[in-house]
Amino acid sequence: MSNIKGVPQNVEDKLFSVKYKPCEKSHLQPTPSDCARCKTKPCTTFCPAKVYVWDEEGNQLLVGYENCLECGACRIGCTYQSIKWEYPEGGCGVTFKNG
Amino acid sequence: MVQKEIVLQKQMADVIIVGGGPAGISAATILARAGKKVVVIERGNFAGSKNVFGGAIYAKPTAEIFPNFEEEAPLERCNTEHRYALLGEDDGTVISYKNPIHCQKGETNSYTVIRAKWDRWCAEQAKKEGAYIVTETIVREIIIKESKVVGIKTDLEEFYAPITIIADGVNSLLTKQLGLRKETQPKEVALGIKEVITLSKEKIQDRFNLDDKTGVIYTIAGGPMLGMLGLGYIYTNQESISIGVGVSLEELQKRNIKPYEILNELKEHPSIAPLIKDGDLKEYSAHLIPEGGYNSMPKILGNGFMVAGDAAMFVNNVHWEGTNLAMLSGKLAAETAIVALEQNDFSEHTLELYKKKLKHSFILKDLKTYRNVIPTLEHNASAFLGFYPKKINEFMEMFTSVDSIPKRQKYRTFIKNIFKERNLFKIALDMLKLLKLVWGVIVR
Ligand SMILES: Cc1cc2nc3c(=O)[nH]c(=O)nc-3n(C[C@H](O)[C@H](O)[C@H](O)COP(=O)(O)OP(=O)(O)OC[C@H]3O[C@@H](n4cnc5c(N)ncnc54)[C@H](O)[C@@H]3O)c2cc1C
Ligand code: SF4
Ligand code: SF4
Numbered sequence: 144m145s146n147i148k149g150v151p152q153n154v155e156d157k158l159f160s161v162k163y164k165p166c167e168k169s170h171l172q173p174t175p176s177d178c179a180r181c182k183t184k185p186c187t188t189f190c191p192a193k194v195y196v197w198d199e200e201g202n203q204l205l206v207g208y209e210n211c212l213e214c215g216a217c218r219i220g221c222t223y224q225s226i227k228w229e230y231p232e233g234g235c236g237v238t239f240k241n242g
Numbered sequence: 243m244v245q246k247e248i249v250l251q252k253q254m255a256d257v258i259i260v261g262g263g264p265a266g267i268s269a270a271t272i273l274a275r276a277g278k279k280v281v282v283i284e285r286g287n288f289a290g291s292k293n294v295f296g297g298a299i300y301a302k303p304t305a306e307i308f309p310n311f312e313e314e315a316p317l318e319r320c321n322t323e324h325r326y327a328l329l330g331e332d333d334g335t336v337i338s339y340k341n342p343i344h345c346q347k348g349e350t351n352s353y354t355v356i357r358a359k360w361d362r363w364c365a366e367q368a369k370k371e372g373a374y375i376v377t378e379t380i381v382r383e384i385i386i387k388e389s390k391v392v393g394i395k396t397d398l399e400e401f402y403a404p405i406t407i408i409a410d411g412v413n414s415l416l417t418k419q420l421g422l423r424k425e426t427q428p429k430e431v432a433l434g435i436k437e438v439i440t441l442s443k444e445k446i447q448d449r450f451n452l453d454d455k456t457g458v459i460y461t462i463a464g465g466p467m468l469g470m471l472g473l474g475y476i477y478t479n480q481e482s483i484s485i486g487v488g489v490s491l492e493e494l495q496k497r498n499i500k501p502y503e504i505l506n507e508l509k510e511h512p513s514i515a516p517l518i519k520d521g522d523l524k525e526y527s528a529h530l531i532p533e534g535g536y537n538s539m540p541k542i543l544g545n546g547f548m549v550a551g552d553a554a555m556f557v558n559n560v561h562w563e564g565t566n567l568a569m570l571s572g573k574l575a576a577e578t579a580i581v582a583l584e585q586n587d588f589s590e591h592t593l594e595l596y597k598k599k600l601k602h603s604f605i606l607k608d609l610k611t612y613r614n615v616i617p618t619l620e621h622n623a624s625a626f627l628g629f630y631p632k633k634i635n636e637f638m639e640m641f642t643s644v645d646s647i648p649k650r651q652k653y654r655t656f657i658k659n660i661f662k663e664r665n666l667f668k669i670a671l672d673m674l675k676l677l678k679l680v681w682g683v684i685v686r
Contacts, residue, residue, distance in 0.1 A: 150439060150509070150523040154502050157437070157526040164287075189494040191435045191501050191528035213292060214528040215413040216433045219426050220495045230285055230415075233397065234378035238287055241438040241482070241525040242294035242357035 154193050158210050166235035169208040171217070172227035178204040186217045186226075213237055255281040255374070255403040257579050258394055260381045260416060262289035264299075264565045265551025266409035267364045268307045268572035269579075274371035276580050281401055282365070282373055283394065285380045290361025293411075294436060294529035296475050296484065296562060298352040298459060299360065303566040307573060308367055312347075315363050318354040318479040319457025320345040327474075327513060329465035330635035334513035345456050354457050354477045354484070356438075384408075384416055384547070390588070391420075391546035404588045405579045406547045409572060412530045414540075414553035422549065423540030428492040429620065430534035430555075432472070435501045436486030437509075439521035443481050449517050450478055461562075462514075464635075466507035469628030470497075471620050474508050475562070476517065482524055483517070485509065488531050488562075490620070501528075531564070532557045536613035542600075543593045548575040556605055560612045567605050574599040614682050618675060625672050629664060 151157055171194065178184070179202065186195040192210040195217070197203075213236055218228035230236070257273050259266045262284030273280045286292040298321055304311050311317075323340035344351040365375055376396075383395040384406065393402035408416050412431065417423050443454065450458050462474030472489030487505050494501060508514055532538070532555045539556075542549045550556070551568035558567065578596040582588050600606045619626055640656050660669070 150437065150518070150521060152506055154500075154526075157502065157523065160523050160525045161527070183498060185495040185498060188498045188500050189433065189491065191433065212528040214433065215530050216431075216491055216494075216528070218413065219431055219530075220428045220491045224425055230380050233285055233380045234287055236292075238291045238358075239294055239525065239527050240291075240356075240358045241484075242290065242292075242436075242527050242529070 154191070158192060161212070162238045162240060163209065164235050164238065165209060166231040169206055170229045170231040170236070171206050171208045171211060173204050173206065173221070174223070174225040174227075175203060177221075177223040177225045181222045183222070186221055189220055190217055211236065253281065253399060253401045255279045255401060256583055257281075257405045257407060257576075258283070258401050258403040259407045259409060260394060261409035261411055261551070261553070262286070262365055262375060262377070263293055263361060263409060263411055263551060263568060264364070265553070265568035265572040266407065267361065267368050268569040269407050269409065269550060269576040270368040270373040270375075271307055271364070271371055272573050272576035273579060274368060274373040276576075277372075278580065278583060280368075280373040281403070282368065282375045283379050283381050283396065283401070284365075284375065284377050286377060288358075288362050288377055289365035289375070290358045293357040293361055294434065294527040295357055295565065296434075296436075296459075296477055296486070297357070297565070298354050298477060300352050300563070300566040301350040303569050307569055308364065312350065316355065316359040318356065319452070320350050320455060321352045321354065321459050322456045323458040325458060325460045327460055327462045327464075328631050328634055329462060329468075329511055329513055330632055331465075331468070332512055333635045333639060334465070334511070335635055335638050336513070342456070352459075354479050356479065381410070381416065384420055386420075389545060391544065404546060405582060405593075407572070407575050407579070408547060408549045408553055409551045409568070410553050412532050412552040414549075417540045417549055417553055420544075420547075422542075422544075423538075426534070426538070428495050429490060430532065430538045431491050432488040432531045432533050432559075433491050433494060433501055433528065434486055434488040434531050435505055435526070435528045436484055437505065437526050438479070438482050438484050438524040439518050440482045440524045441518070441521045445520075446478055446481070446483060452478065462508070463627065464631040465511045465514075466504045467627070468631065469624045471616075471623050471627065472504070473562070474505075476514075483521070485514075485518060490533065491530075493623075502526075531559070531562075533559045533616055535559055535616065536606075536609040537617075539609075543590060543596050545590045545593075546588050548578065548593055548596050550575045556609070558608050558612060560615050570603060571600065571605055574603065611683055615679060618679050622672070622675060625664075625668075626676075630672075633660060
């Protein structure tokens with residue numbers, strides 16, 4: 144059981160408490176041309192699992208889909224609603240034990 | 243391995259249910275109990291494994307579906323107290339209603355549960371009644387023939403039935419696929435995040451003033467959410483507490499704030515921190531809450547299908563009731579399906595009965611009652627969720643502090659300051675809006 148001492152402040156550590164079964168491919172496909180013109184890139188802040196990180200040098204959005212909590216916020220909150228968003232394959236992704 | 247594309251098996255049932263949450267499982271239980279052949283398809287490893295809530299389930303609606311749940315289900319604590327905390331930046335005012343009767347047989351109101359255990363237990367009951375539950379399987383598509391819904395497609399199989407109940411939750415990709423609703427907008431949902439924090443039984447009972455069966459619910463406004471359309475909550479479990487916030491996705495998107503930072507701040511608030519001190523993080527989680535209510539409902543029925551629970555936006559966003567609306571709408575959909583099966587008529591016309599039942603129940607009545615509350619709060623967030631909560635705490639500070647200043651002088655200064663910060667006209671307008679809102683809830 145993933146049970147960490149104390150309650151961590153940063154989200155990377157919080158995510159250690161979550162059980163995942165890895166999926167082979169990403170279920171989250173943002174549209175790169177939209178990300179390039181997206182001014183505030185809100186997905187990089189509101190995502191509760193910090194899945195999206197803007198890579199300034201590569202001028203691209205990095206997607207750490209393995210950490211996704213499957214909440215759907217980015218599907219609705221993407222500036223252009225242009226993320227191709229699916230559920231990870233049956234049996235994959237997050238398993239909440241204490242939801 | 244068999245090739246996925248080749249083996250598309252076909253299965254038949256009376257009713258197909260998409261989603262093993264409270265709505266889907268309740269519908270399945272009622273249908274199976276009536277002897278109907280039901281298939282539930284759930285994408286998680288088990289029912290509940292993808293689900294997150296506050297939370298508390300409500301005794302009366304639950305008993306309508308699972309009469310013995312109080313003896314048999316995995317329940318955490320029966321709630322005898324509800325505290326409403328209005329937090330300032332560092333101070334806070336808490337009012338509480340406690341009634342021990344709510345832990346007595348026949349009088350219970352709500353219980354805290356853990357969804358992974360609770361949903362799973364409910365699914366087991368449905369199974370015992372004869373429902374067939376398929377897990378780890380995603381419904382990808384609804385099959386339509388001659389403008390009738392006739393079944394569903396998963397990655398491996400096709401299932402056919404004269405009726406499909408769509409109970410796929412807040413993200414409901416299927417109602418969108420069927421064109422029953424437009425894409426949900428950020429202001430129609432709140433993002434809920436939650437931490438379950440382990441604490442010993444003794445600590446929970448001491449800190450929250452409970453015995454080993456009773457629990458308390460906190461609804462929290464203000465604090466890090468001052469001026470924001472968002473609420474916090476705490477629920478007590480047997481050996482853990484659930485703490486979280488739900489904030490309008492539009493607020494998060496516009497203000498560029500991180501939801502977990504709001505929760506971190508809430509946990510550091512002087513009114514909250516001592517309650518969770520020295521606890522360990524058991525699990526962090528997130529889920530959306532439908533907030534759109536009455537004004538955002540999709541089309542909820544048609545030839546061969548009905549929509550229940552969060553997928554239909556059935557959440558009372560003022561009281562954060564959802565599981566009860568989900569269970570009851572699932573039950574009403576099931577009852578309608580039973581009538582349709584008896585008449586062997588699955589047309590939209592026959593299934594209109596579902597809407598009629600919803601209209602007669604508290605579901606549509608409550609959603610209608612509250613339809614203007616969230617829009618009003620949203621438009622006046624800085625006043626109703628910022629300025630006034632702050633003032634209430636400032637009033638309490640003034641009222642409770644002892645400092646050798648004559649009381650009348652203190653009152654006058656307090657009132658003078660209110661008008662300095664917000665002019666009389668604005669305050670009058672606020673009061674008018676508030677009256678209109680209350681009028682709308684109680685009378686219209
Ligand atoms: C933070 C938070 C706090 C809440 N607090 C409370 C509370 O204290 N009390 C309360 O009563 N309500 C509360 N609610 C609301 C409540 O959780 C929901 O209203 C309720 O769970 C809705 O039930 P449902 O069956 O409609 O949907 P869900 O519980 O979401 O179930 C839908 C199911 O369908 C499955 N599914 C989805 N798509 C597919 C597909 N294509 N194929 C197969 N399976 C699929 C999902 O895995 C899921 O199991 C809260 C919600 C949140 C997010
Ligand atoms: S909000 Fe949408 S468009 Fe903008 S960066 Fe994120 S995924 Fe790309
Ligand atoms: S679904 Fe939720 S957790 Fe997953 S990437 Fe989108 S916002 Fe983040």
